Structure formats: structure tokens, C-alpha cells
Amino acid sequence: MVQLSIKDVEGRLGEVKCAICKGNRFGIDSRTVAAGDGEWKAICLGCHYTFPVHTDMEFYLQTQPDVSYRLKEIACQSCRQRGVSLDFRAVLSVRESVYFVTCASCQLKFPEQSFLESFE
Numbered sequence: 801m802v803q804l805s806i807k808d809v810e811g812r813l814g815e816v817k818c819a820i821c822k823g824n825r826f827g828i829d830s831r832t833v834a835a836g837d838g839e840w841k842a843i844c845l846g847c848h849y850t851f852p853v854h855t856d857m858e859f860y861l862q863t864q865p866d867v868s869y870r871l872k873e874i875a876c877q878s879c880r881q882r883g884v885s886l887d888f889r890a891v892l893s894v895r896e897s898v899y900f901v902t903c904a905s906c907q908l909k910f911p912e913q914s915f916l917e918s919f920e
């Protein structure tokens with residue numbers, strides 16, 4: 801499993817927008833990282849809205865086998881190959897959660913809207 805750094809996650813969260821103020825600058829509460837359970841808390845630097853970032857994807861994929869299957873279907877925005885690995889997941893609001901994935905072919909990292917909600 802990829803070891804995520806706070807800097808990585810903060811940088812990649814900049815690719816999505818805050819559910820409240822539409823800003824794209826976020827910080828990670830380092831106390832939640834130190835807890836070690838993979839449940840991090842992100843804070844919007846614009847409006848101080850907080851939301852959970854789940855980094856224990858190994859466990860998540862074990863409990864959500866459908867997600868593994870769907871990851872194989874996601875096409876890379878750059879090389880168009882299908883198949884990505886899941887790095888972490890951010891729940892921006894009750895309606896919006898985003899998967900942060902890496903292309904298995906060209907290693908491009910990009911955010912992908914969660915497909916779970918739309919199928920419920």
C-alpha cells in the first residue's frame with residue numbers, strides 16, 4: 801500500500817472544490833493523522849469547513865468489493881487506458897465523495913467522482 805504524506809493529500813485535494821465556498825485550498829489536521837487509524841480530517845482554508853478523508857483503502861476495498869471492480873473500468877484522462885488504483889477518498893458532502901486514483905499505465909494521478917452514491 802502507498803504511504804500517503806500530508807503534503808501529497810493536501811496537494812491533491814486542490815484538484816477538487818470545497819462544497820461550501822468552492823475554494824480549493826485545504827489543510828489536513830495533523831492530529832487526526834497521528835491517531836493512526838487512517839481517518840484524516842481536512843479543513844478548507846477558505847471557510848474552515850471540515851470533511852473526512854479516508855486513507856485506509858486496503859480495508860475499504862475489502863469491505864466494498866464492488867469498488868475494486870469499478871476501479872478497473874475507470875479510464876485514464878491522459879492515456880485512455882482502463883484500470884486505476886485507489887489512493888484515498890474524500891467525502892466532500894453528503895452528496896459528493898471523490899476517489900483520488902492513480903493510473904496503472906502512466907501513473908497519472910487524478911480525482912474521480914465516486915460512483916457509489918449515483919447508484920444508490
Ligand SMILES: [Zn+2]
Nearest residue numbers: 818821844847
Ligand atoms: Zn470552503
Ligand SMILES: [Zn+2]
Nearest residue numbers: 876879903906
Ligand atoms: Zn494513464
